[in-house]
Amino acid sequence: MLRSSSSSVFFFFFFFFFFWVVVVSRLLCPAVCLTQEGLYLHSVKLALSDPSSSLSSWDPLDATPCNWVGVICDHTSSVTALDLSSLNLAGPLSAVSPLLCRLPSLSFLSLSNNSVNSSLPSDLSSCRRLSHLDVSQNLLTGSLPSSLADLPSLRYLDLTGNNFSGDIPDSFGRFQSLEVLSLVYNLFDGVIPPFLGNISTLKMLNLSYNPFTPARIPPELGNLTNLEVLWLTECSLTGHIPDSLGKLSKLADLDLAFNYLDGPLPSSLAGLASVVQIELYNNSLTGELPKGLGNLTRLRLLDASMNHLTGPVPDELTRLPLESLNLYDNAFTGELPESIADSPNLYELRLFKNKLTGELPKTLGKNSPLRWIDVSSNKFSGQIPSTLCDSGELEEVLMIENSFSGPIPVSLGNCRSLYRIRLGYNQLSGEIPSSIWGLPHVSLLEVVDNSLSGPIGESIVGARNLSSLILSRNSFSGSIPSGIGSLPNLVDFLASDNKLSGSLPESIANLGQLGRLDLHNNALTGELPSGIGNWKKLNELNLAHNSLLGSIPLEMGSLSVLNYLDLSDNRLSGKIPIELQNLKLNQLNLSYNRLTGDLPPLFGKEVYRNSFAGNPGLCGDLEGLCDSRNEVKKQGYVWMLRSIFILAGLVFILGVAWFYMKYRNYKNDRRAIDKSKWMLMSFHKLDFSEDEILDCLDEDNVIGTGSSGKVYKVVLGNGEAVAVKKLWGRIRKESGTNGGDLEKGGCNLPDDGFDAEVQTLGKIRHKNIVKLWCCCTTRDTKLLVYEYMPNGSLGDLLHSSKGGLLDWPTRYRIAVDAAEGLSYLHHDCVPPIVHRDVKSNNILLDGEFGARVADFGVAKVVDSTGKGLKSMSVIAGSCGYIAPEYAYTLRVNEKSDIYSFGVVLLELVTGRLPVDPEFGEKDLVKWVCVTLDQKGVDHVIDPKLDSCFKEEICKVVNVGLQCTSPLPINRPSMRRVVKLLQEVSSDNPLKKTTKDGKLTPYYYEDASDQGSVA
Known part of the structure; x- marks a missing residue:
């Protein structure tokens, strides 16, 4: 019994001692348990900034770092690889490199996509022992x-995507084992140095998108016999290409695109036996x-577009397993080889310009999975092949500006992938199937x-995705x-110069996305449909040269973005609605109708004289209209006195009414604001x-009103001011008003810009982005509170009488x-x-x-895959600022913003609006180009600007023209x-210089998709 008690006491003290040993050892673990390599890595963690806590698993209490994120060890628990890519790490690389190099087995190191x-x-x-180094x-x-x-x-x-500068070091020609070099x-x-041809082990050489000094391709690169890319x-x-x-x-991939190479293509390219794609x-x-190109039996892609190549398209190309053939914008002549229709893998064929x-081969598309065909701007003739969509994958058919004739193939109507x-x-005839x-x-x-010819088919009701229907100048x-009224996405309906008859269907008023309606020069009859007030996005309405009857609807005055209205040469009667004065019209034509009554006062100007002939x-004050004022003068002095008394009475009545309305609005606003129901979300x-x-x-505090709501100036108790945008509530929204900002020529915006504005401005911080202080919301009302800008918008200031301040x-x-x-x-x-809505x-x-x-109501984030934004169902932006490819493809990316900013630069230089009746059918970009060619730069520059700055202004004009290049690829990145712009002025304080006097921009250049510098 005593022995049993003694044993129990012994085991109790043993376990008590073991427990404290474990506890103490865990407390001392950073110094005792973690391996030496783990200590090095833990020091690396302490030297870097980790705002996302990506290295939270790097616990110093662990015995080994082999289970940490990004750490890979061999069988001896020695660290062999460290992959810290895309972890949002920051800090100087020089602070961690000595620690990393103390890892004796480290062969793989990646810090890609961070902020090192x-x-x-x-x-x-x-x-x-390092064999793989990636700090891109x-x-x-x-x-x-x-x-x-x-x-x-x-x-x-x-080393991709950094700010490295200067020359490539001479020592790089001595690499012993290098297979991949990406700069x-x-x-x-x-210049691209010839000694790179000494790295005989190279398989991939990537030097793209660097501002190298212009020079030839080093012939020594031909010595890289192991090169694949x-x-x-x-x-x-x-x-020349050597x-x-x-x-x-x-070599599998040869890409020499977007350079200044000239001369003929060398015949030696036929020796690239392994090449899969060639981009020139x-x-x-x-x-x-x-x-000899027919010998390239592995060639899948050939893109030699936008050069000055001539001659026929070689028949031998059609014997290759080509998937994509892009030869557009050259000077190829002759006929397209019939055998191209036998290419079994061809899915993209672009030969435009x-x-x-x-004729096109009659079996084109029959034996290949054709998806995109663009043969526009050539001299093709004959009928369109009926086999284009035999594979069922055809998405685009672009054949504009040719001489195709005959009917449109019925088979295209079965191509549901289009x-x-x-x-x-073209010269197409017959009815559209x-x-x-x-x-x-x-x-x-x-x-x-x-x-x-023929009618517009009733089956159009099934085209639910149709955005643009362009039928003009046919029969x-x-x-x-x-x-037609059931197409929810229809933006453009253009069918002028046809033989359409009957009245406009009532359902056409349901097209809430409609931006342009042009049906002039037809035989339409009947009255304008009721409900056209739903056309809140309508920018252009042209119904001239028809036989329309009835009066002009009053609700036409509520179309806030309408700037082109032509109802001339019809049989319209009645008075001109005074509500039309609310419109901001660049073009107005109501001539040659049967209108009667007095002209609205705002239209009694000489500029409108031809609009009412x-x-x-x-009746009105314009020449050619009866002058009612002469009748008044004949009544003599008594009538003048009577008018004065009547006017005084009206002023008094209007004053009382104004006071009553102000008081009622004040009471209504006070009632509408139930402070207990407001939710505040702050971003600062x-x-x-x-x-x-x-x-x-x-x-009293309203400083602006747009279709998205009102803007107030609010002076706070501390004396500072903020700007408050009060978006229209649900009632206004349901009636068709857009949630975005459509002021001054906006074209088309999404239904609600509030979420886009908050999600965008709530996250970003930059001195040149307007600051969103907070947002306040209730069920029916949304407020956005911004920093107040005393001088308003650039557009309002530049194009007003105060433009001289600039x-x-x-x-x-x-x-x-x-x-x-x-x-x-x-x-x-x-x-x-x-x-997506860059404008002044x-x-x-x-x-x-x-x-x-400012104004991020239609902003979008770019797809994380890097392919840009998907196609939009409608055009967002403002007229005069929209990039041409946006209207052509409905695809948008950063290049669309760059085009719009180029228009702003031309506005600053010229002092002119982006769209002006003086330009005729041109916009500001085309006007500048034509004026420069015909009259010189002095006729482009705003006369208010001092001539001593002419050299700088000319440079900015050049930047603006680069930004507005018709081809997106030619536009520089932001x-x-x-x-x-920083290089425009030699004494510009926005520049920084290094000790050797070289320019160092605040931002490193991203040439991922930029254009050349003219």
């Missing part, structure tokens, strides 16, 4: 250390495609300027089907409450500020943000004329635009 900064440290050469997509700067070439095992080196998207400004896009390459590249027998687009290559003749059909400017009208996915149907007849019963530290905001929302230095500063704001959206936001009215000015980009 400073320069690339030279002590990385002490990581002797970071913020590294400076020149490359020559010591990198001393790493004996390095096979993979990726894409940096700022290297030397040669990517030299936009490297300022000049001269014959030596034909020796690269293992956007150069100045001449001559014919070389013979050439001089090709003859979403774009453009057959305009009824099944084509109702294709469910088609967004664009254009057959303008042909000889087509269509019959009435417009009632089903041919209406005998119409606030020193005011929602009560201060709500107490000031009365009519001298050239001020305009230049505004341009740079706005460019930096947009550059932040495109390049520094993750994911990037596309504004959305650039606000503070008290010192500093610029802020980072490039910032750099170009």
Whole structure:
């Protein structure tokens, strides 16, 4: 019994001692248990900023780091690989490189897609076993250390997407094992060095999108006999393509696009036995495609578009397993080989803007999975092949500006995969097959300027995705089907110069997205339909040269974005609604009708004289109309006195009514604001409450009104001011008012811009982006509270009598500020943000004329895959600012913003509006181009600007023209635009210089999709 008790006591003390040993050892674990390599890595964690807590699993209490995120060990628990890519880490690389190189087995290191900064440290050469180094997509700067070439095992080196500059070091020619070298998207400004041809082990050489000094392709690159990928896009390459590249027998991808290469293609390219794709687009290559291309039995993609190539399309190309053939915008002649229809893999064929003749092969599409065909702007003739959609995959048929004849194939009506059909400017005849009208996915149907006839098919009711219906200049007849009103996405309905008859269907008033309705020069009768007040997005209405009856509807005066109205040469009668004075019209024509009564006072100006001609019963002050004032003068002095008394009485009555309305609105507003139901969401530290905001929302503080709501100036208790946008409530919204901002020429916006505005401005911080303090919401009302901009918008100031306040230095500063704001959206936001409505009215000015980009009601983030935004169902933006490809493809990305900003630059230089009746059918961009060609730059520059700044102004004009290039690929990125603007003025304070006097921009250049510098 005693022994049993003693044993129990012994075991009790043993377990007690063991427990405390474990506890103490865990407390001392950082110094005792963690391996030496783990201690090094834990020090790396402490040296870096980790705002997302991505390294939270790096616990110093662990015995080994092998289970930590991104850490890979071998069987001996020694760290062999460290993958810290895309973890949102920040900090100087030089602070961690000595620690990393103490890991004796480290062979793989990736810090890709973080915010690591400073320069690339030279002590990385002490990581002797390193074979894979990836620090791409970071913020590294400076020149490359020559010591990198001393790493004996390095096979993979990726420095893409940083700020490295200067020359590529001479030592790089000494790499012993390097297989991949990628320096894409940096700022290297030397030449591509010939010594890279000494790295015999190279399999991939990527140097694209760097501002290299213009020079030829080094012939020595032909010595890289193991090379599989040669990517030299936009490297300022000049001269001929060297014959030596034909020796690269293992090359699979050759990309020399977007350079200044000239001369013929060397015949030696036929020796690239392994090549899969060749991209040579956007150069100045001449001559014919070389013979022997038919020997490239693995070639899948050939893109030699946008050059000056001539001659026929070689028949031998059709013997290749081509999937994509892009030869557009050259000078190819002759007929297309019939055998191209036998290419079994061909899904993309783009040959537009050439001089090709003859007929398309009759079996084109029968034996291949054809998806996109664009042969526009050639001299093709004959009938459209009926086999284009035999595979059932055809999505786009673009054949505008040719001489195709005959009927449209019935087989296209069975092609339910189609979403774009453009057959305009040909000689097509007959009726459009009824099944084509109702294709469910088609967004664009254009057959303008042909000889087509017959009615618009009733089956159009099934075209639920149709956005643009363009039928002008044909011989269509019959009435417009009632089903047209059931197309929810229809934006453009253009059917002028046809033989349409009957009245407009009542259902057409249901088209809430309609932006343009042009039916002029037809035989339409009847009255204008009721309910056209639903056309809140209508920008252009042209019903001239018909036989319409009845009066002009009063609700037409509520179409807030309408700026083109032509109802001339009809049989309209009655008075002109005084509500039309509410419209901001650039074009008004009501001539040659049967209108009567007095002219609305606002239209009694000489500029409108021709707008009302041919209406005998119409009276007003314009020449040609009866002058009612003469009748008054004949009544003498008594009538004048009577008028004075009547006027005084009216003033008194109006004053009382005004006071009553103000009092009633004040009471209604006070009743509408139930402070207990408001929810406040702040995005910055606030020193005011929602009560201060709500107490000031009365009519005396209104500083602007748009279709999205009212804007108030609110002075807070601390003396500071804020701007409050009160969006229209549900009642206004349901009646058709858009939630976005359509002021001054906006075209089409989504239904509710509040969420986009809050989600965008609530996250971003930049000195040139307007600051969103907070938002206040109830069930029916939404308020957005911004910083107050005393000088209003750039558009209002520039195009008003106060435009003289904007001298050239001020305009230049505004341009740079706005460019930096947009550059932040495109390049520094993750994911990037596309504004989609860049215009002068959305650039606000503070008290010192500093610029802020504003109004993000239609902003969109870019797809994380990097492919840009998907196709929009409607066009968002403002007329005069919309990029041409946006209206053509309905696809939008950063290049659309860059075009719009280019228009703003031209506004600043010219002082003119983007759309002006003086331009005729042109917009500001075309006017500037034509005026420069015909009259010179002096006729473009705003005469208010001092001539001493002419040199700088000319440079800004050049930047604006680059931004508004018709081809998106030719437009510079916003980072490039910032750099170009900063370089405009030699004494510009927005520049920084290094000790050696070289320019250092605030933002590194992103040439991912930028255009060349003219």
